[in-house]
Each structure stands twice: as C-alpha cells, then as structure tokens.
Amino acid sequence: MPGDQILTVAQVREAEQALIDAGSSIDALMQIAGRGAADWIWRMAGRHKVTVLCGPGNNGGDGYVIAEAIRERGGHVVVVAAAQPGTDAAKNARKAFASEVLGPDADVSGHVFVDCLFGSGLTRPLTHDHAELVKRLAATHHRAVAVDLPSGVQSDSGMLLNDDLPRYDFTIALGAWKFAHFLMPAAARVGELRLVPIGIEPVEGAARTVVRPRVHEPPADAHKYTRGLLAVVAGKMPGAAILASMAARGAGAGYVRLFADRMDNVPVDVVVDTGILSEVLSDDRNRAILVGPGLGRDGEARERLAIALADPVTAVVDADALVLLTPRGLAERAASTIATPHEGELVALERAFDLDGSGTRPERALALARASGMVIVAKGPDTVIAAPDGRLACARSATSWLSTAGTGDVLAGVIASRAASGVPAFEAACEGVWLHGSAARLCPPAFTASALAERIPAALAACL
Template sequence: METKRDHLLLTPEEMTAVDAAATDYGLDSFALMLRAGGAVAASALRYFPGALRFVVLCGPGNNGGDGYVAASVLREAGAACAVYSLTDVSRLRGDAARAQAAYTGEIEPLGHYRPQAGDVVIDALFGAGLSRNVPEVVKAIIGQIAEAKLPVLAVDLPSGLCGRRGTPLGAAFRAERTITFMARKPGHLLMPGRELCGETEVFDIGIPMRLVRSKAGCTAENAPEFWLGAFPSIAAETHKYWRGHLAVFSGPGTKTGAARLAALAGLKRGAGLVTVAAPADAIAVNAASLTAIMLHGIDTVGDLKAWLDSAKISAFVLGPGFGIGEKARDFVMALKDRPLVLDADGITSFKDDRNTLFEAFSDGETRLVLTPHEGEFGRLFPDIAADPDLGKVEKAIRAAGRAHAAIVYKGADTVVAAPDGRALINTNGPPWLATAGSGDVLAGMIGALMAQGMPAFEAAAAGVYLHGEAGKRAGSDLTAEDLAIHAGVSLEG
C-alpha cells in the first residue's frame, strides 16, 4: 500500500535524490525553484499581513535561491523587502545564481542586518542542506532575532535544524511557520524540531509523486493506514475467547496499581479476557479493586510454567510495578515463546544481561515489544543511545534489529520501529499524556491488541496512536485512571 502523501517523510538525503531524479526526468529545476519561491512569498503575504518589512536571509545554495525568488515576488507585490546574503553573491552557482541575478533590489551582507520592529524574517539560509554547526555569524543573527521576538517564516526547515534528527546544529531559528516542498522531513516531527518549525505547510512544486515515493525510505508519520489492515474487528459471532486472553503481572502488595492500570486498559482496548497474575501478598489488595478483570496467584517461575501449561493466554504484559531483578528475568525467559510487552521494571531488569533477552526472542516472528523511555532505552542499548550521529528514528531502528523486537521509544515524539527497518513517528499525543501511569496504560493497550492477533509492530503502532487519541478524549486534566477508561477510544474519536 502506498503511503499517503500527508504521512510521507523524506530524509534530506532522500530529498536530494528526488531532486536529482526530477532533473533526470526532464523537469526544469529553475522552474521548480520559481514555484517554491513563489509559494514562500504567498505564505508570507497570507500569514503576515501586518509586516512592515520582509527581511529575506539568503544562503549559498538552492535554499537561498528560493529566498531570492520570494524576495522578487514580494517586491512585485508592493511589499517592503530587504535581502541579506550569507555569502558573496558572485560565488553563487546554478539556479541560485540565476535567481539572485533576477532580483533587482539591493543585497547586503548578512552581518549588516539589525532587527527592527515590524520585521518578518524569511529564513532561506540553509533549510535541510546543513550537516555541520551553523557559522558564528548565523548563530549571532539567530540570537538577535530571538531576542527581538521577530516572527520567522522558515524555508524548508529552520536553518540550523538537522532534517534527519530534529536537533539544532549549534543553534537554530524558532519559526512561527515553516514551508517545505513535496514532503516533510523527520526533523519536522522529531523534538525539538517540531516545536522549532511552528506550523508546517507542505507545498507541491510539481515533482511527480511517483518520483518522490521511489526515493522514500521506510520512515513515516504514524497513522491508521499502516496498521488498520491488521486491526481487530468484532463480528456478530465473536466470542470472548476469540478476542484473546491478556495476562498482566502484578508487583508485590505495595505496588499493584500499575498492573491494574495496564489490565483495565487492556480490557477497554478489546481483549476478551484479562487476568492479573499476582504474588500471594498482592492477592487481597488486587481482589478488592478488580471486578471484570480476573485474578490468578503466581509466585514463582514454577507457578508460571504450570499456568502456561493449563491456561490459554494470548499475550502478556510484564514490567509495570513488577520490581527489578532475577524474578523478572526468570519470568521473561519462561515467556520467550509468547507474545510479550516488556515495560518499565521488566526492561531495567535486563540492563546487565541484555544479550540474554535479545537471544531469547531472536528466532521466528517478532513477538516482543519493548517500551522504553529515554532512560530505559539507555540502559538496554547504551552504545546506541550514546551515539551523537544517530537520531531517534535511527536509534530505534538499530535497537529493534538488535533485540528482534518492536521498539516503542517513548517521548513527546514516540518512535515505533520494527526489526525490518520500518519506523513510524507519532505526533498525535497531547502533552498532558506525560503523567504518572500513562506508560502502564500504553503497555496494556498494546498487549490487548497483540492478544487479539495483531503482529507486534502493528500492535505497537496502533497502541501508541490510540493512546494519543485516548489522551485527547480524556482531556488536559486527565489522570492515568481516566486514560485507562478511555483506552477503548474508536478511530473516529
């Protein structure tokens, strides 16, 4: 299935390949630049009608060329416009030189710019074409514009922002709006890039989408199109046993709440049966709070193996409030042939024995989902986490390949990755999901979808997306209990 245009993402390198393919196809690259620059000017006039002056900052490449075209269009429209160049214009080449030559106004060196009240800055310095820290003169201008609180319209990406990783390269503009062309980059969605871009607009400059798709990798924005085909449906003849049996492991008597949150979320998310498996000292406290959710006593790995021999359990969640240590590791090894969501304490239990975990799930279809936040990811994949050249998407993909697991690398920009290199960046989660117990609810939702037969990656991606929708439904004052109640939110909201 083709990725819908709205969810397509291209790395800067992939977009460069698209541009080259467009030229090989016979498209006029300067005509594409004219459309891009015209779109920038139109966006500036539409969204900043109160500007006293448009200040266009132009770089040495095609991003700068877009800026020169935009400046020409703005002048023709009667807008006040000032252009500042990072480089000597005599050094421009190709389409950028042609665009600069067509601009009839004065061009000053970038270092001469002094912010004025009423300025709207059009940032056409680098876009996605930067792989090193910004020059000092650009860093200084970024600081001056931020201090003056001037609105910025960024062309392609705010200059200084890495289009692959979404991180600043020394410094980056904070744009009120960003206009990009044909498709967004991962840096538009990954934090802090998403905030630095402001509102992002994608403009079609006329490159055939088949050329764009031909260069796209396996990274996209998370959306139902990627997992809806595997999503469980409820038919008239559906029986509770056909909807799967989810087991959630409880911690000791003083730490039972997290497991109950996961279990409730699993029940709401459609598992036909949900059981909390609890040690003896947690039976009474769990029993006092459970109704539709069943309870089963499990103290030792022997108890677990006996239960597995006698009960038909479809999927498991281990980690929320469970406790860190040998018991968690032993339980996971007993479950190595079963669909498992490993969260929180379950992940941390393997920080010094990670290869045992990876080897246990290395064969067959992917059946393990790991749901680490930043700290847990670093404990399980310390070398990957520490690599400064990798962005969050790349880290998640490498971790998924190493662990033979679906990785849910949590955060405001949660990334879901599969061992085969697929990755989805999630964007629909509201900020108030950052509350205690939210991750327990997510683990239960993913576990329920696996119990109903969804493959690990699709279950993880669907669970993350629906977790965001549940957060919206619950509202900004939500607690984890509210979130769990809304875990059954429909795709229509």
C-alpha cells in the first residue's frame, strides 16, 4: 500500500501552481496551510505563550496566519519578524494579523517557539544574525516547532546549510512531505512529523513514504509450502545466517530452511540442510533465497553466491555477498533481486556498476537500481528503497538503538521472508523495512539483534 507522496521543491512548486491555475490563489493556500499548522500548535500549546518567528517570504506569511489563528482562539501569541514581508501574500498575511509585531532584537521567551523564518526553498546558509536568532529563540522556549522545515535545511538533500542548528520537537510539513523530513542529517533535527494537506494532487513518479503493510492471515487450507519456503545460505560465519533465519520465522514465511555446513546453535524450528548446496537449492518449492550474512569473501563464498543467484526465485543479497556481487553475476538472472547495502556496501556496488556515487541519497539509490536491475534498500538511519522502474520510498527514522551488530541481518531475513510469502520485490522491501523499524520500537533500550528478531512477530501482528 503506497504511503503519502514525498516531493522535491520543484514538484511542490508545480503542484501549487496547478492549484492556482485551477482557481485557487497563493493567499488561499497560505490560509489553509497556516491554519492547519495552527491546529497542531494549539494542541501542544493551548493558552501557553507561543512565539512565532516570521521571515520575509511565504513561509513567514504562513507564520502570520498561524499567529492570527491562535490569537482568534484566545491564545497568547507573539510574532517576531526577522525582516519585513517581501511577497504580496506575506504582506497580506501580516496586515491580517491583528496584534503587535516585534523586531528581531526583542527579548522574548515562552512555551512554544514556532520557526517560520525560511521554508523548503532555502538554498544558501542562514546569515549569522538569522542563525543566532533561531538558536536564541529555541533556547528560551520549552518546545520548538518547525513549519514545513527547520530553517537552515536543504529540502531535497537533507543537508544542513548551517552548523549547530537547534533540534525541534515537531516539524509540521505543508502540502506534502519533503525529502529532508526523512534524510540525514536533517532527519535528526525534525522531531515528530505532522502533515497539513492543502489539496495537492498526486504527482506522477513521486517518491512515497514507507507505511504499515496490510497483512492477511493465511487461508484456511494453507500449509508451510503455500505460505512460502525461504532458503537461507550460510557461510564461514553461520551466526549471521542463523540470526536472519530467526527473524524470517516471524515475518510470514511458512518454512525457513538454512543451508549450512554444521548445525551448531540453530533454533529447533529452523530446518538445517548440510547437503551439497547445488543440489539442495534445486528444490522447486523455494519461493525466495537469502545469501550474504556471514558468507565470507573467499572463493567458496563466491561459489555459494553464484549457486544462490542461479535459483530462479527472488533473491535477497546482503552483507558479504554485496562486496562479491558483479554485473556478470546478475547477467543471467530473470527473477527479482533485492540488495540491502549499508553506506560502505553501497559505495562498493556503485563502483562495481561504474557509477560515480554523486547526487542525493535517493538519486544514488535510483541510479544503482536502474544500472543493476535490482531493488536497492540503502539502509541506515535514513533508509531509502529504490526500484529499477523508478519507484522510490523513504522510511521514517525508527530508533538509534538499531545501531548495533546484527540488526542488518535481521532486516535481510524479514525482507526475504516477505518475498517468500509471495510479496513482490519492491513491496517486500518496503514491508520488511517497516516491520524492522516497528519491531525496534517495541524493544527496550540497548536491545540486541536477537531480541529484535524476537519482536518481529509482534510487529507483524500489528498489521493484521
């Protein structure tokens, strides 16, 4: 199920212009956006003091609308203008605000600081005075809210245009999500996310958010093979493959079979096959295959990877296998392949497929997907999923406690399990990323990868 769309700055401008061409106006859209944002701010502030910082552009205009909406409700609101309004819509919103506007040197404090200095169109760093003003107001209020984006953030890349920007408790997106809401380092600054729709129509080819999947219980006549047989290929370090298998058990596949040289420390409900890999992978009941966790990088590992990729089912390629993977290794594959690289593995794949690694994280993932024909799950604190046909999805940040050894093996196992359950490759990747993040949120702090794997069934249950 696709989530909300994520738009670039250019796409937002085109979408807003389409609304204006259809009979709306900048002023009308500003009223919808500002009053929608004011609803969220009112919920967290009530009658506590709110300070709205307004810049010279239309983001500042949104701030004046927010302030007037709060004033009309009887709230205590103060506006600080960093500069005089510079657009017609912002000037009109300023005139409609029926209270005093303070200058940037005003000594103010309160409960909620609302940053409407600059929005998604910003391409250059804040001036020293503006940056210091934002930091001062954030420090003198209990909570900080960014409207559309925190000032000083580049919308399409998620880069910070200034150092030492404050961290916000909430960011209220206007009209559509922006990439900076999901990409690091900006995603570490935005806090909780809320969206105010303004009537923007779906944009063809737009990226989407990763959302809760819709999962149905197996049919009454289901058995382990109809639910999906997942083959997991172990290597020199079988612990990682065992961990991936543990995660896969709870993500929907009916049968997880681990191909390993030995049976040490394997859960009783994971079947281990120690036979010749080329023979056991010939089972035509396989629905998906996972190769890479703990595989190693020697000649035997290369052989195991080649055998795995020869299986005509969806393959999930992770960890060591990503370093060994080459265009030649994929040349004969007709079935879908899902690659799950972290940043270092992403760079290795870009080199293997003659890509220069330039552009934003979504652009890099898309370029690799198109060059390789694989679905790319560029995993990390900001995870991006890209398909060869141009589909793109971004996941909300889960928890930084995921930064521990083995959680990537868990992710690979969950994605492979969803693929074995019959979910198409791109959707299986998105579902796996969502389940992985949801399971992490169910864990106590400082959890281990095995504890994360044990929470996967609970995350899946929330999707029924």
